[in-house]
């Protein structure tokens with residue numbers, strides 16, 4: 001039986017699809033090669049926004065066109081939250097909607113260079129706009145020991161960079177009573193040679209302690225790369241969203257990173273157009289973002305998620321055209337910030353991990369502070385580090 005898994009959404013989904021494929025292979029299934037008809041296609045879905053739901057449905061239509069005789073099974077966050085919608089699609093044979101409340105370990109093995117290692121799942125924060133806690137359940141994690149064992153396996157299999165993934169990874173420790181900082185310290189001192197690199201996924205600002213930032217500053221392995229969800233630059237909107245911090249805390253964290261790691265990449269998640277984001281609050285948001293010395297914004301346009309608390313709140317609704325306009329404004333600011341960051345790093349020596357070829361046949365890779373570099377393709381350089389003297393691309 002030949003199986004294919006089509007994955008949408010975040011790095012966590014990719015890690016879980018990889019673990020699922022490995023389990024299926026262990027049970028005697030075969031991975032369908034590119035262009036080959038599969039007997040079973042599993043679609044692992046995302047439901048973070050309306051656009052994600054649309055992409056899931058498009059992927060299911062495409063999978064059916066390309067594999068007319070396959071059994072199509074749909075799993076993931078969209079399937080867990082909206083099983084009926086998926087089951088009603090004529091293309092779908094089965095919906096796997098069960099939500100696990102135990103931690104299911106996973107790491108991606110498909111990419112030889114980078115390994116996405118799942119260190120946490122679920123979330124207890126219940127931000128008022130977010131449906132993820134309903135899809136993925138409560139926060140849980142494996143032990144530090146088992147994460148380190150998986151990391152060692154990935155390194156021994158050839159991975160050079162391990163990216164820590166989860167839903168709310170700074171919340172690591174709910175199950176085991178351990179701390180996220182202790183996990184980072186253990187991963188920073190693995191009994192392996194000095195060449196591996198660690199990258200921390202998104203950490204909530206209130207959980208990104210000075211201790212963690214100091215550890216990254218002193219570490220040989222942890223990349224100076226922070227991904228911090230801000231979501232709004234208005235304190236009123238942060239309260240409406242039930243976020244666990246205010247803009248002052250966010251500003252302090254960014255300033256501290258810049259003090260101890262002036263060349264660190266700081267990516268910031270920004271949501272636009274949530275209910276209650278009045279013109280005045282939006283203007284405060286833009287002003288706040290402009291004043292922050294961050295490297296890039298990841299912009300998300302708010303879309304109503306069934307079952308979330310924001311829908312029950314008596315708040316002004318921002319029209320969709322205005323949400324898109326605000327998104328464009330933040331995209332513009334993001335581009336300026338990225339160029340400023342590249343200019344700041346232009347004289348700085350960097351270590352690039354070469355990954356592979358892009359669609360134009362050019363080799364690409366990323367530096368420790370997440371600057372994308374390119375060079376003419378050389379297959380011998382795949383999965384190797386190279387010290388280079390700047391040249392931002």
Ligand code: SF4
Nearest residue numbers: 123125126127130132
């Ligand atoms: S922290 Fe908030 S936005 Fe992130 S997954 Fe949890 S509830 Fe959703």
